Amino acid sequence: MKAWRIGLRLLRQDWRSGELYLLTAALVLTVAAVTAVGFFASRIEAGMARQGGELLAADLVLEGSDAPPAAWCDRAESQGLVSAATVEFRSVVLGSDGPQLVQAKAVESGYPLRGQLRVREGFAAAEQSREQGPPAGELWVESRLLRLLELQVGDSLALGETDLRIGAILAYEPDAGGRLFNLAPRVLLNAADLPATGLLGPASRATHRLLLAGPEAAVADYAAWAGSRAEADGLELLTASTARPEFANAVERASRFLHLASLSTLLVAGAAIALASHRLVGRQIDAVAVMRCLGARRHLLMRVFVLRLVLFGLAASLLGGALGWVAQAGLLAVFSDWFGTALPAASWSPLLVGLGTGLVTLLGFALPPLLQLAQVSPLRALRRDLGAPRGSVALAVVLAALALSALVLWQAGEFALAWKLLAGLAAALVCLVVAVLALVRLAALLAGRSRGLWRLGLAALTRRPGGAVLQITGFGVGILALLLLAVVRVDLLQGWRESLPPGAPNQFAINIQPQQVEPIRALLAAQGIEDVAFDPMIRGRLVRINDRAVVPSDYAEPRAEQLAAREFNLSHGTRLGADNRIVAGAWWQDAAAPPQFSVERDLAETLGISLGDEIAFMVAGREVAAPVTSLREVQWDSFNVNFFVIASPALLGDEPASHITSFHVPASDESLLVELVRRFPNLTLLDVDALLQQVRQVVDRGVLAVEYVFLFTLAAGLLVMYAGIQASLEDRRVEHAILRTLGVGRARLLGALAVEFVVAGLLAGLLASVFAEGIGWLLAEQLFGIAFVFNPWLWTIGVLGSGLLIGVAGVMATYPLLVRPPLHTLRHH
The missing domain is CATH 2.40.70 (Cathepsin D, subunit A; domain 1)
Structure with a gap:
């Protein structure tokens, strides 16, 4: 209880004194990003999976050559699922040029269970959405069939032994794109009219489908039950992911981008937490020395530090979780029209994940430097020159690495993404630290040969090699986050979009005989294809x-x-x-x-x-x-x-x-398709434009989600740079007071600060640009399978932009130190 009381009292004092503001901001941002991505990504992925049901017009489909036994429908009804049956078969209709093969589908009321039908009331009419199929006595047909038969909407068409009125032009079926090899043109009729056609008998070749839809849990239970029984009854169980690999690939890429965005925020915010913890340790040394003088033992101080950290972590993580919930709710409210249908409700599991992430991140990055405070000597209260105790660098690195690895493996969702990201991060950090050390040594050599402001600024940069490495590395991580935001948001996402260009093929032609290849090639070439x-x-x-x-x-x-x-x-x-x-x-x-x-x-x-x-x-x-x-x-x-x-x-x-x-055939060139069918009657044309549009929608929605999530990475990058500046303020306060006492004017000190921070920014920007290009290439080529193009503007923005940004931010953050009287600073140090 003594440790709890001391921990709570110190926590209140730290908060009132402003010691925890930077650490709070970093931790809240980390948890907010993780929970927002958790809430948002889970709802988006579930929504995209539900949208994938449009490929089947349902959540699940049972397909076979015979209608499923009644037990399958009874089971679905008992589990709260709705159902609709369809029958698909080939038939022939008569036109002025002779018989024409069609693909007919009879549907029950309620079809489609997912998605909507779209029809036109004439060739030039606008498309209209329909919740259900045609009424009894009516046919909906594709426009190509009307052109082939020279008919209009409102005419009658003989299908088997009955005549049915053409009620509309069928423009879109949700499940037509999910089955690539369908014969065209298509005819849609009401199941009530099927017996009158006389086209189906006991031995007829037809494809029967039972469409099922309902709550996600009920669908999953039914799929598990049906999986082991479908083959025995001659049925095949279809889902959106197994129906077409194109849709599955698009959803998989969207999920990967979201996880990448979340992990980027986590990694960058972790760097901010490490920098903020380093600053917190420096500000707490005197207080701990006084406690040691008053008899506080080391094991008591260690318990106090751990308890204080856990309490602080829980409070900040809860705040971050609430912010994450607001962030995802606000995004869905603003962009709700992008998703077409209401997204599934979010579970509370992302909040638990966010709390766990916040605690692991805080303990992994902040606990090692705080435990150093337990080693503070009581003499520090009397001798200020003793400085901070030297902690175990190996212990701090190992704990931070273990925490980071656990979080990446937890958040990545797949091992390949996790280990590639960890390997790339480890290589980048090692190379970054080595490069910074080399550049700091170079700056030290240049400082000895410089004069005036350049000498003073470069000397300040190299006076504390350890601090300079920490600061420039922090700047580099922050700039790297901003550049990766540009690379992923602009280059990679653009590459993802371009992998499905506007001119992507939307027509397949099969059953082409060898002697027809050249005539068809010539006909397409005459139309500019x-x-x-x-x-x-x-x-x-x-x-x-x-x-x-x-x-x-x-x-x-x-x-x-x-x-x-x-x-x-x-x-x-x-x-x-x-x-x-x-x-x-x-x-x-x-x-x-x-x-x-x-x-x-x-x-x-x-x-x-x-x-x-x-x-x-x-x-x-x-x-x-x-x-x-x-x-x-x-x-x-x-x-x-x-x-x-x-x-x-x-x-x-x-x-x-x-x-x-x-x-690819534009929508305005349907005459080409009619000419192909007329000249080559055996040819089968497959229109996949509907599926193409669905995959393109998935890509666009995934891009929107990723751009939003990377705003957290942007904030984390700025926070890292701010933490890097704040980490050295305590030492700068005394240095500036001494220099002012020795007669160095404010203007000269301000110029030296500008030189120091601009050079640090240039160095960080140069290193960050190198790593941003390398990581961008690795992500594009090895992880997402997207062609990557090196962007020269990235180097210009990365190097010059970071020099200007960090230079301005550093001067603004340290300017208050120049206006404070030096005597006041020296008396209180």
């Missing part, structure tokens, strides 16, 4: 990996089981796409290269395929086997044609194949 690649496509089923037969039931993971059971689209050639990167092995360059395979890396990891393994596919009734000589990383969200498995021409070049291509 150049450099279109046509890739051969061959169907094959994976049957063997080395001597092990591929049996789907041998895989415990559902995705691996689905991949092992499916047929793959194989291709061959010598061209490696720009959105493919070899990560292991080597790519063949010659068409005469021996038989071999290149496999997408994630597929290889999922199915247990390693470099050098021999894999075999069943192609056209015969086994085709070859070794795996390379693994590729594929940028699926480029919307170019890509394949999981590619073979050398010597392996599959003689196999019968159709071709596939992708290209």
